[in-house]
Amino acid sequence: MKTQLLIIGTAVVLTVIVVFTAVILGYTLDKNSSTSTPMLQIGSSSTEVSGDSLKALEGSGSVAEVLPGTISIPGYDTIKMAGGQLDQTVRLYNPAGNVCLFLVTMYLPDGKEIYRSDILRPGEELNSIRLTSELDPGTYKDALLVYSCFSKDTLQSMNGATVKFTLEVI
Amino acid sequence: MKKLLCTLLSIVVLVSCMTAHVLAANETEASTSVQYTVESGYTVSIPATLSLNNTGYMDIYASNVSLDQNKKLYVKIDKSKTSFTYDQFYLMNGSNYIPCDLKVGSPLNDEKIPYYDTDYVVAIFETGYTEPTQYGRLYITPSNGAYEAGTYSGTIYFEIYSGYSA
Numbered sequence: 001m002k003t004q005l006l007i008i009g010t011a012v013v014l015t016v017i018v019v020f021t022a023v024i025l026g027y028t029l030d031k032n033s034s035t036s037t038p039m040l041q042i043g044s045s046s047t048e049v050s051g052d053s054l055k056a057l058e059g060s061g062s063v064a065e066v067l068p069g070t071i072s073i074p075g076y077d078t079i080k081m082a083g084g085q086l087d088q089t090v091r092l093y094n095p096a097g098n099v100c101l102f103l104v105t106m107y108l109p110d111g112k113e114i115y116r117s118d119i120l121r122p123g124e125e126l127n128s129i130r131l132t133s134e135l136d137p138g139t140y141k142d143a144l145l146v147y148s149c150f151s152k153d154t155l156q157s158m159n160g161a162t163v164k165f166t167l168e169v170i
Numbered sequence: 171m172k173k174l175l176c177t178l179l180s181i182v183v184l185v186s187c188m189t190a191h192v193l194a195a196n197e198t199e200a201s202t203s204v205q206y207t208v209e210s211g212y213t214v215s216i217p218a219t220l221s222l223n224n225t226g227y228m229d230i231y232a233s234n235v236s237l238d239q240n241k242k243l244y245v246k247i248d249k250s251k252t253s254f255t256y257d258q259f260y261l262m263n264g265s266n267y268i269p270c271d272l273k274v275g276s277p278l279n280d281e282k283i284p285y286y287d288t289d290y291v292v293a294i295f296e297t298g299y300t301e302p303t304q305y306g307r308l309y310i311t312p313s314n315g316a317y318e319a320g321t322y323s324g325t326i327y328f329e330i331y332s333g334y335s336a
Binding site for chain 1 (some may be wrong): 213214215219
């Protein structure tokens with residue numbers, strides 16, 4: 001009788017410990033998963049996301065997936081620059097996996113060229129650029145970023161794209 | 171035996187209290203948040219090359235589309251940088267050329283619309299979608315005629331921009 005009670009008592013204690021451990025684990029996992037959920041709701045230019053989501057976004061931006069036989073063109077809705085200086089912090093890149101070389105040229109809406117890159121190989125990235133002339137503060141709608149694409153092997157011209165964006169000079 | 175049961179029950183109560191304390195401590199820490207502003211942007215995939223002998227159309231895709239609310243992403247033919255004459259696209263081989271008709275359609279149906287009827291728009295995307303929400307396929311058909319043998323080629327430039335839907 002005593003042995004039976006001892007077994008039952010031990011079983012009760014173990015069960016309680018297992019249940020509480022599961023509750024704590026479940027609570028912790030739920031907390032972690034809820035922090036990355038907002039990433040799925042990104043839909044505006046000013047969305048709050050967690051640090052985890054930020055890392056995920058950075059990953060998707062720098063190494064964009066390139067479909068076979070296609071050229072991936074990175075586009076920007078708005079690019080911000082500082083007025084009265086030539087050196088700017090702007091990220092321009094040729095996505096890894098692209099089959100072509102990029103030559104990127106930037107124009108103001110009036111057609112004035114303000115930047116021309118060197119050849120960018122697939123996976124190559126610029127984080128700072130030097131403009132040909134300083135910009136006055138203001139908002140320049142319909143500025144242009146022209147992507148000229150060339151074959152890696154023959155340097156022959158390929159299909160290309162022009163991205164229209166808003167240039168905000170502060 | 172009763173003493174043993176009492177001891178066991180005491181342990182259970184103690185563990186419960188400790189767990190509640192740990193959970194309460196976590197609740198307090200959960201109020202910390204990190205903020206970051208997501209810049210709007212996107213990646214558009216255009217065909218690198220197209221052989222009209224094999225396929226008569228090209229599809230446009232997009233990824234990482236993150237735009238302001240109600241904004242859409244438009245992909246148009248950049249007429250100023252593409253070989254157009256009298257609303258026809260030209261493939262060149264030296265001084266020889268083949269005029270081509272361009273029509274806009276969708277991978278989802280067989281509809282074909284002359285590109286000038288869509289104002290040169292060949293694909294429209296919305297935030298979160300990789301497939302176009304309108305159009306998305308550009309048909310290129312060489313005009314009938316007798317042409318000198320050889321390889322004819324041309325490039326199409328696309329104009330990409332975001333804007334509010336009408």
